[in-house]
Amino acid sequence: MQGGKITVALVGNPNCGKTTLLNRITRSKESVGNYPRVTVALKRKEFTHQGQVIELIDLPGIYALTSQTPEEREARDFIHSGQVDIIINVLDACNLERSLFLTSQLIEMGHPLLFVLNMADEARSKKLQIDTQGLSSMLGGSVFETVGTTGEGLKELLDGVVMLHAQKTRREPIFLTYDDHLEQSVRRVQRLVTELHPKALDHHQSRWLAIKLLEGDDRILLQEGEHAHLLEMVHRERYDLARSHGEECDLLFAMARYGFTHGVVEEVVQGPSEGEMVRDWTGRLDQVFLHRFFGIPLLLVLLWIMFQSTFSLGKIPMGWIDASVSWVSEWVSGQLPEGMVHDLVVDGIIAGVGGTVVFLPNIVILFFFMAMFSETGYLARAAFLVDRSMHTFGLHGKALIPLVMGFGCNVPAVMATRTIEDYRSRMITILISPFMLCSARLPVFILFAGAFFSEKAGTMVLLMYVLSIVVAMGAAVILNRLFLRSDDDAFVMELPPYRLPTLRAIMIHMGDRVIGFLQKVAGVILVGSIIIWFLQEFPHHQTLSQDYDREISQLALMPQTLQNEEIITALKMKKAQEELEQSYLGQIARTIAPVFVPLHFTWKDTVAILTGFVAKEVVVASYAVLYSQGDRAAENSESLRKALSHSMTPIVAFTFMLFALLYAPCLGTIATIGREAGGWIWAGYSVAFSMTLAYGLSFLVVQIGGLLL
């Protein structure tokens, strides 16, 4: 603690600009969102200021510390963990009264506090005048005005952190005082708490504990469970207070807190009334975006533009990357001597990684739109617009965000379900999120659609998107039937004002995702490609049915004719086929393949399915390696499409696409589900559920399709 680094936690309401502030301070890459609760995991950044190492931790945005949501619990546990030296409480300058509710609870926890009035520029433009001196003395800590987007006031803030740590600006801690009745109860409980924990707690801590007990905080009650007479006393006090005030005890405390915040606001804020505050351009924009008749069509149009741009605009740079990969492959091929290393690099690494990197433009564009939606504040509006429809499927409007994010990647999608307070709704959303067509599966569909439905490739990919939504909604209905219905239908959600996103914020948001994708390519995909290559290259001493090499070299010596060349190609293909069948990968796949016979999948498709467990993009990489056999020429999607198009009928190809869409989430998603849902049983449930659905639906499609066509 002393002398070493200062650990600083940023605490504030969702959407108060904490993440923007953190980004600005550390000038690093961090996702920012103008949507409540975009920060789900704890993000830490270390840097130095005035030669002092400061570690900044971004706690999830919360409205209170009453341990109702996972975020609140996480934030509170972290503050209590003893790792935090200083808390920076970020306040939305335009929303001071509500922001201060959390502050009133933070003050009671007794940690060294600094206050930040963020978005001071917005407050100024709304002609709000805040007396920071007055605020500072009422809150018992220094107050700094900042503008997260420009960096205004940040130097002063960091100076303040260093000063506070050096105890130069330490003040007397302040206490919230409640009305007589509450105050007497608090003191009585506090006295007993102190007796029960002799010397373990200071005045602040025992008072905080007493207040939490009187507020009926489940976790604290459980923690003190061994002290029966304490609980009995708390119970009696709560009952008495509730009876004499005609209101539940926890609400009496909440009301008292608002009394405090109201007092503070009355004292320090001058400016327009609350009513005038919302008569801004956000109101006028809402009239358009949330229009009774045009709101939803507008949402659909925006989503359509997003997908159109992702695919049609993406095509151009895709061509360039494709060409570069071919060039690299050819160049490397020429440099390396024939042999194992050559094959590993060209057929394994370049084919696998190259086959995936091609989809980078799609991902960049998709995330550009996602960033735009969340930065502008539109994402919350979208949740509002669809809530009624989502509710029909037993989902929450907030599920739209995880589900739409699922189009990018299922991992953040599962994490984003944290915004849903209701346990049941949240579990259902977690289980259906993997059905959303993530950008990793997109390469598979682009490849297959191109190979089998070249004329209607775009339509087929769109159809897969539609199917992914239909299946997800159907699954939600099924899961709703399986789960007990809960009557908690909460949809309390803040709608942040519309904001013009800064280019910087968009770039950071996109950059994060793109780097994430590239890391995946460099990590999982690279390793996956090498393993697949190894499994299909070995064992080396195979007994082939013919001596292909001799026959080919003999034919090559003869005069070049068209017929001759065709025979050579056919022989090469046959040789490759046999080699693969006998490889380890072939052996494994052929053992499992009978399971997929009813779906008309071959053992090669089985290989792709197996490898897709690692990450869905690997399916493409697998096909690239599978069909590169005997073909020393560069890998590009065009040649892969050709090779693939001869391997199955369109109906089987469609079935494979459907199966690839639905079968088990990738390893990363499975791990995330296990962590987020709070148990591996959920991850197992998710795998079993999706496998059953994928197999069942694929079977129906291939059987019915076979009858019709």
Add this chain to the structure above:
Amino acid sequence: MEYSLIDLEPGESGLIKGIVGSSQSKKRLMAMGIIQGKEITVETVAPMGDPRIYSVLGYRLSMRNVEAQNIRIVRN
């Protein structure tokens, strides 16, 4: 006269009298600024009439009608 929040039409406002319902939902609503004595206005209605957006404490908040039903108000 005491009303529930859903009795208000878009553009109308009232003063919050109190919240009924489970202690859990009361706490959540209070943390979001639904407090006795504050003015609340209906801003926007979703396409199918539910949920609706309200303004309170100078910011916007959306709620389903089942929740709004639990908020008692007096008309301005």
